[in-house]
Amino acid sequence: MAKVERFEDLKVWKDAIEIGLKIYELVETNLLAKDYRAKDQLIGAAISISNNIAEGFEYNSNRQFIKYLAIAKGSAGELRSQLFLTYGSNKISKQDYESLYIELIQISSELKGFITYLKEFEKKKKKE
DSSP states (O other): OOSSOOOOOOOHHHHHHHHHHHHHHHHHSSSGOOOOHHHHHHHHHHHHHHHHHHHHHHOOOOOHHHHHHHHHHHHHHHHHHHHHHHTTTTTTOHHHHHHHHHHHHHHHHHHHHHHHHHHHHHHHHHHH
């Protein structure tokens, strides 16, 4: 993997930003617009994904980055759970739920792969 100089260059961060933007749009365009608690929870979990990727990267430590990537992955799971509840309570459409669910599964997979890569990199570094 090529050395990345800025978190803005990371595909996983870009994907997380896209999800955050979609959540912002979603909460303003349907029944969630007036459900302030659900709206805040969805936005909070969504922006936590990209924010934790960015924060972890800025520590310039793989150990810290792994920790924050794991938190970002947890936030992706939290957002999936919240979307399930909002879909189950008929506040979002099946189409919105399913498309965001697929994207969140993908980002969780990306994060898991990135965490695995960094852990392996650290193991190899210790052996040298």
